[in-house]
Amino acid sequence: GQNIDQPTEMTATEGAIVQINCTYQTSGFNGLFWYQQHAGEAPTFLSYNVLDGLEEKGRFSSFLSRSKGYSYLLLKELQMKDSASYLCAVRSIEAAGNKLTFGGGTRVLVKP
Amino acid sequence: ETGVTQTPRHLVMGMTNKKSLKCEQHLGHNAMYWYKQSAKKPLELMFVYSLEERVENNSVPSRFSPECPNSSHLFLHLHTLQPEDSALYLCASSQLAGGRSYEQYFGPGTRLTVT
Numbered sequence: 001g002q003n004i005d006q007p008t009e010m011t012a013t014e015g016a017i018v019q020i021n022c023t024y025q026t027s028g029f030n031g032l033f034w035y036q037q038h039a040g041e042a043p044t045f046l047s048y049n050v051l052d053g054l055e056e057k058g059r060f061s062s063f064l065s066r067s068k069g070y071s072y073l074l075l076k077e078l079q080m081k082d083s084a085s086y087l088c089a090v091r092s093i094e095a096a097g098n099k100l101t102f103g104g105g106t107r108v109l110v111k112p
Numbered sequence: 113e114t115g116v117t118q119t120p121r122h123l124v125m126g127m128t129n130k131k132s133l134k135c136e137q138h139l140g141h142n143a144m145y146w147y148k149q150s151a152k153k154p155l156e157l158m159f160v161y162s163l164e165e166r167v168e169n170n171s172v173p174s175r176f177s178p179e180c181p182n183s184s185h186l187f188l189h190l191h192t193l194q195p196e197d198s199a200l201y202l203c204a205s206s207q208l209a210g211g212r213s214y215e216q217y218f219g220p221g222t223r224l225t226v227t
Contacts (some may be wrong), residue, residue, distance in 0.1 A: 101157070
């Protein structure tokens with residue numbers, strides 16, 4: 001099976017940096033996704049990593065280490081609108097239909 | 113973003129009712145998914161359809177019955193639900209091609225309350 005762990009909640013100040021960690025255990029790893037979900041809204045895609053290293057997209061970056069079963073999402077220059085839940089999801093090559101397994105999500109609260 | 117739409121957005125139903133949730137994707141994708149999101153629990157995959165064929169059924173109770181008449185539409189038929197089935201039901205779609213992983217696009221969800 002698959003096991004995905006991420007912190008439940010984090011608080012940070014506007015303009016600061018926050019790093020959300022995600023650890024996973026899976027067989028046949030085939031990609032890790034990060035999604036953002038505002039309260040009452042649909043999850044929206046942020047980033048995808050399948051090879052080791054850092055992927056940067058503006059203020060958001062995502063890192064992957066396959067040997068450690070570890071990823072993080074880095075949010076820079078935090079804005080109030082970044083207050084949301086951040087979901088880590090893993091895809092397994094053994095999973096039919098591009099199936100993703102999600103972690104419980106990390107709720108980030110940005111304070112002024 | 114209106115790539116994936118879901119209706120209704122809110123639904124209240126009694127345990128003896130029968131209702132259906134509808135999902136439509138306008139992205140030309142060939143895979144569609146139903147997820148359940150309960151408070152303080154991870155997103156749970158319920159059903160996966162690839163090329164209109166069901167490829168995954170995660171031990172979901174038979175009171176939930178999916179239907180995928182074509183690659184753009186997905187339904188979830190509900191009957192004799194339990195109060196613990198109250199949750200946000202999310203539909204998603206993605207493109208499958210040559211083994212490459214494409215991200216899933218989610219609809220806004222249907223907030224279901226079973227009384």
